[in-house]
Amino acid sequence: MAEIVLDGVSKRFPDGFEAVKHMNLEIGDGEFMILVGPSGCGKSTALRMIAGLEDITEGQVRIGDRVVNELAPKDRDIAMVFQTYALYPHMTVRENMAFPLKLAKVPDAEIDEKVAAAAKILDLEEHLDRKPANLSGGQRQRVAMGRAIVRDPSAFLMDEPLSNLDAKLRVQMRTEVARIQSDLGTTMVYVTHDQTEAMTLGDRIGVMRTGLLQQVGAPSELYADPANLFVAGFIGSPAMNFIPAQLEGDRVRLPFGDIQLTSETRSRIGGDGAGRQVIAGIRPESFEDATLVSGSERDRGVTFRATIDLVESMGSELYAHFKLHHEGVESDQLEELAQDSGAAEVPGGAAEGQIVARLEAASPVKRGQEAELWVDTDKIHLFDPSTGESLTRSA
């Protein structure tokens, strides 16, 4: 049990590449912290620095009240689960799980007891005498977990532990991981590139991009109040739609209509009333088929007509794709902005003028037909196109 603090931590590789840039993060005792981001964002490097597998170029890492910068991994009292599981193929499941205890010179009787207990938790009792090669992917993953939990470490570090499993097993193991963490109450740092995993598992999420921590917060906070274009585009599936817009006084001019900003929002954005280019972010679920929206709600938003290019039915809901006809702002200009701010790295978040709307399953929209859609203007996010920062963030 310990808290983990990263204090201004940087990692520069010998070739000059800076994988992690001045990262500050406090992970509370017993907290389930997720680091998420696209590949190459530095999340794994950050984790490996906590583990001691990677030297720290600058800054300080503390576990509990010890500075661990110079400590070898074995002296940090942490356990790690690797993406590849990294099971020792020449040892049985039992020997794999006992390995850390043997190295710590724990008495044999105690080892047996602890391995048996871990095997019970993970439902591995029948497989203790098998070799990893004869286990399925899910079982190997559980052995890797077992090897971590037998030691009762002060923190678990997980490096994309579920990404090698098939979709169904991944969902199952996700619940398992969450259950184990809450049962043991051990601090956990969990790295993933999958925003769904991040949203469902973590107490808090740290979103990283190009070595920089973009935003840290509870899943709901990141979702409802993203700090910048990148976080907005990365969190949520399907991704947020980005639309070029014009800010004029207290109105935002969108391709499908104008929105009146509340005075609160307007004052937060600041600046004079002169025209200004912004990027509006609208989540797919902020749209609805206008025919299904009641009158009182309708007044809150804007109604517009669009030709539906494609309808994807998920059963419980529909995803309608349509194009917007931009006025004034060229879409390639937006694309460029998105690239600078990182939103382009988000799958489906590229600004191609293609909008996805999530509609109720009862909606009668058809492919190729024009439909009347409604958008909830309360839930529109505005971003500064030059910095990517959110203009509407409440914090």
Place this chain on the structure above:
Amino acid sequence: MERNSREYALWSIGMLLVLLFALIPVIWIISLSLKTPATITEGTTFWDRFIPQDITFDNYTALFEGGIDESPFIAPLINSILIASITTVIAIVLASFAAYAIARLDFPGKALILAGALAIAMFPAISTIGPLFDMWRAIGLYDTYAGLIIPYLSFSLPLAIYTLVAFFREIPWDLEDAASVDGATPFQAFRKVIVPLAAPGVFTAAILVFIFAWNDFLFAISLTSSDASRTVPAALAFFTGESQFTQPTGNIAAAAVIVTVPIIIFVLFFQRRIVSGLTAGAVKG
């Protein structure tokens, strides 16, 4: 289908030819070793000469006659076994450390070390014999175990290192990281995780080194002068017949058969351990 069976037939014939080519000399030596000195040159047809008329084991018993002091064979056999084994053990220990460093670490001069090792392995041994002979005599290594083990090491280490580097590179990095997080020191990780996993490579390298040291004639004949360190290949050259007028052909053949046996045992014994795919199950897939 027809094509397949024809291919199969061609392959079989090819293999048979290679097998005959490799085995006939061995069979011939065995045949020679079972003949009496008098019948060695007898026989006019191929089969008459190939198959011994009256089989005798005298050539074998003669090798061991008179115990260690008298026999021309026992002392060299012991020398061969000890020198080849010591060389193998030292070479494998040194080579696995070196190969591990080369496979895992990035250090200045790594390319130079590898290139140097390769250059040594390709260096013609014959050109080192003269200087070695003089040097060994000057520093007292002539006709000692160390005097043979040192050149054997320098010529077999590069091969062992290359073999082991290839095997170490196959082992996923994650395993070592896992071991160090699990509480192992770098040496424990090496000994308990890396070496067991590279076992097929270790055995392969061991066989290669052992055979090299066991078979060597050049160093053995040049750097030894007595039974104190002379190995079997060199000792064979000093065999004498029963009388001045008999060739020691039968005895040499018997000795040759005896020194081949350990190699066959060695290879068969370790071959069972050289199981590929030992790393299966370490990582996904």
